[in-house]
Amino acid sequence: MCQFDESSLVFAIVERPYRVVVAKPGLDGHDRGAKVVARALRDAGFEVIYTGLHQTPEQIVQAVVQEDADALGLSLLSGAHLTLVPKIVSGLADEGRGDVIIVVGGIIPQPDIAALKNAGVAEVFTPGSPLPAISEWLESALDQREKGEYVS
Numbered sequence: 001m002c003q004f005d006e007s008s009l010v011f012a013i014v015e016r017p018y019r020v021v022v023a024k025p026g027l028d029g030h031d032r033g034a035k036v037v038a039r040a041l042r043d044a045g046f047e048v049i050y051t052g053l054h055q056t057p058e059q060i061v062q063a064v065v066q067e068d069a070d071a072l073g074l075s076l077l078s079g080a081h082l083t084l085v086p087k088i089v090s091g092l093a094d095e096g097r098g099d100v101i102i103v104v105g106g107i108i109p110q111p112d113i114a115a116l117k118n119a120g121v122a123e124v125f126t127p128g129s130p131l132p133a134i135s136e137w138l139e140s141a142l143d144q145r146e147k148g149e150y151v152s
Contacts, residue, residue: 021069026078027054064092071142
């Protein structure tokens with residue numbers, strides 16, 4: 001029989017990888033960019049859940065809630081970002097998940113970036129953004145949030 005002295009027990013803090021949902025809202029059927037970003041995030045150590053094409057804002061919100069995601073990456077090429085993204089931000093807030101860091105990527109005109117950030121998007125990555133820059137930015141933002149230092 002093995003006996004343990006309680007004073008010799010050491011508990012390590014187990015750090016889990018950040019969980020990111022990557023989603024394609026709306027009718028946009030081009031998901032190569034979303035898959036490339038999802039793979040880059042995975043390779044950088046994130047746990048990634050890709051929802052697939054043609055997701056409604058409600059489906060995306062439910063995926064984030066069900067997966068207990070830390071962040072949400074939205075890929076939009078259709079031009080519907082000013083309609084779909086605020087619905088998703090609002091839906092997350094309604095579900096008590098306003099803490100989720102939201103990033104948007106895709107074809108986003110420069111004047112729309114400020115509107116998306118005002119709607120609650122933390123960062124926007126346009127075509128040509130280096131993949132390491134996306135994962136590094138997201139990891140830094142999530143680390144800051146965990147420490148209570150993140151300001152959206």
